[in-house]
Amino acid sequence: MTASTPENTQRRMVLARAAAFAALATPLGSTALAQARPPAKVAKLAGTLRIVIPANAGGGWDQTGRALGAALVGAGAVDQVEYENVGGKGGTIGLARYAEKYAGDPNTLLMGGMVMVGAVALQKPAVDLTHIQPIARLTSDYLVAAVPASSSIRSAKDLVAAMKADLPALPVAGGSAGGVDHIYAGVLARAAKANPETLVYRPFAGGNEVVDALVTGKAALGLSGYSEFSEAIAAGKLRAIGVSARRSVFGLPAFREQGIDAVMANWRGVFTGKGVSAARLAEMVAAVEAATAHESWVRTLKTNKWEASWLTGKDLTEFMELDLTTARVMVYLLKLKA
Template identity: 40%
Template structure:
């Protein structure tokens, strides 16, 4: 028994350095400029992994452009088989890949986990005659072009949420009068100024105006009510609109199952740590951790659903 124990310990010592090397260094690409949601996600991962002692050497790189597709292509082309290479991304990238006809897609990387999520809210000015999802649906059915939507970029999560609602209301999504704004501040000014009928964005963009009573929530795109918002979901109002602006982390293509498992273990420890969850609370992000094969299946479904909606919106072929 003693000889066997020594042999086993020796064998473990041969394996341990290789296993440790997979998490000794980590590089995270944020496929966007500094300061945005993906950059903040990457740097929050970096800070948490270092503070928790999970990875000692972590670097973040920014590669901006085309909804994340420029960085994604660069990542795929240069990182194959590299267990230290990771990339953050999210739902916006799903639409950008389709809309930009990107030569690479999320099928070319190794999904690890969904980390955070934010549901979309549709709001109207406090004095608007639109008070519910049914009011909004009725207005669309009466004159789809007369209902103006203020949101983010065409083909993004806001546009997709508006398109899904239109479909649920019995209106052709491509007929909606959607006005993309470059920034949340511009969209907010248009809503408050009565220049548009409704606004659509993540809750955090409108939260202060909702709390102040200047905006009212028509619905939120969550499957059930959220603790942070006293407002009905579209689902409970009879419209199956379930859209989440999620963010994820993925690994390079061509890594081994063992390397993937090692990375998943590190990310799961991070996602359950108090440091990570405190950071999320500070930023107003919701922990929607979903990992491994379950996340890969979720991602496939998101790609299929988004492709269908973008076709209906006239953005994808």
């Protein structure tokens, strides 16, 4: 029997929290719950609403924010929506800009999610999640690992072998440092029994840039949501190796089904400023709920193969607190660097 030491105890706690992180990131049953909600009736939220998207155009947050805006208009909650893209550093630049300009603005929303949580855990910025308050978690999306069509890597087994043999020779492209793509790259490296500290991770502001990095040879492996890779995969520019779900989705094999225990999901949500009143927050929740029942939103979920993952109120606050704690643990465990 191994003696209990402070080091062993700390390691067990880290591993337990890491396991909790993986379970937390997998929204089992969320789709059925969301689809069971009846369409909500909502009063007019504003004539013109602004949505700040802390990422460049074309990525997951941008797609989600613009789909939400269209659904809010369709549901009658607003007349029109203006969009403001402020990309960089996993959403923390946009977060700081939002907190500075719109902290008390009742007509300006902020997109965010797990990528921002991870970026805050890694970067420890002066403006963090305490400067905003959540309205609702909206979607969950699994990660796809893809390689250029010319790559010799054709399966999860090939990927693990390549990572184990020479991890630095396999630069990985994904979203911002500390985000879900970065964390998942570390998870794959550990699954391959490679040293995550030697991981070469190249962050980009959007999925289009990740595709370009793969096609031009700037990266050997890319990680992103299916909606950001689907066109390049269909065009034969990229080859999908695996997906981070528990079972096959998008017509792609899950890493777990290929013998690699690497399950994770990304979530996206919408927030408001810390200075917005509780009464106005309740109106925002009602408006967003009505939008997620609108046909345009449901159609977007289907097109992008996102899972509905509705969560709000105290449950969402507690979810985010655990998410941030476990992201910090994963940054430590995987030795990730900003």
